[in-house]
Amino acid sequence: MEPSLAGAYGNARALYTDLLKPAELDALKGSSRDHFLSVLETTNYKREIDLLYNQYKLPELIDVVVNTHFVANCNRMMMLQPLFGRDVISAYLSKIDLQNIKLILAAKMMGKSLELTESTLSVNRGFGLSILSPLMTKEDYLNLINQRDVNGMINYLTRYRYGRLFLRYASDEGLSAISKRIDEYYYATLLDSVRFFDGTEGPIIRFIRSLIDIRNVILVMRRIENGNLAYKGGFLHGNIDMNQIQDATKVEDVLSHLPFKLDQALEDYKKEGLLSVFERSMKSQINRYYLGVFRQSANSVGFLLSFILNAEIERDTIREAWFKIYYGMEAQSSIWNSSI
Secondary structure: OOHHHHHHHHHHHHHHHHOOOHHHHHHHHOOOOOOHHHHHOOOOOHHHHHHHOOOOOOOHHHHHHHHHHHHHHHHHHHHHOOHHHHHHHHHHHHHHHHHHHHHHHHHHHOOOOEEEOOOEEEEOOOOEEEOOOOOOOHHHHHHHHOOOOHHHHHHHHOOOOOHHHHOOOOOOOOHHHHHHHHHHHHHHHHHHOOOOOOOOOHHHHHHHHHHHHHHHHHHHHHHHHHOOOOOOOOOOOOOOOOOOHHHOOOHHHHHOOOOOOOHHHHHHHHHHOOOHHHHHHHHHHHHHHHHHHHHOOOOOHHHHHHHHHHHHHHHHHHHHHHHHHHOOOOOOOOOOOOOO
């Protein structure tokens, strides 16, 4: 094993002990709204609860605690990464910033006010979004929010790490065009970040292309929902051949061409009418497969990436459980497999 990877591998194994055990996640899912925080306090999240308890109130406290814990784990892994693997983790985590940038751009375009607290971004004092990021600082976000308009935001971003995103920006571009460009930038940067070092990088590339598959499939489904069947193309290069899928006229027709088991997602879609059920199911299946592959590759950057994926799954599982419990939603099995 490459010496720098051997050291990172040992430290990453130690970091895995910070992740919650399946029994701890089950205890959170089975708790009540009044006891959720006290159950979470019995886990490794206690340090964040102690730090933030006097600054936030429920329900916001849970979200800030969980995101703070996730970003702390990301920062620990970033510090352990050998130089040739750091770009992969950084590129993967850049989706946090890019999602936040999308939200801020959308708010600016619609003339909505933005408010930034210590860890949360709110639009018109409505829903909150965590702006905690291992890559961009609170000051970076504050500078973005304080720009007078979209052009000001674009000018600021051109001086930052995401600058090449907007070098061809036109003032009459709509949000959908900008959003498409952000997606293209993210996946292209993520693929470019994989440097062949010892021949073990193949699964990482296939994992990234699987994420692109999800994006492409949801794009087709959204066009079907919107009745926009004439428009073709716009796909990024993933693992799935989109030639047949792009001609589908029903969501059900798309499923027959996919390497995913989506029967339950289809049932949920018929009840809820949300394409996100397909997205979550596909992502869950991809995670289950590639986490197994990455965990068996101790001599690969994939093993180090697997910790980030596990931490991300844990974050989403806790947030989903809290959301359902707080708002009294019907309990359902988690979209994530807590045993990975």
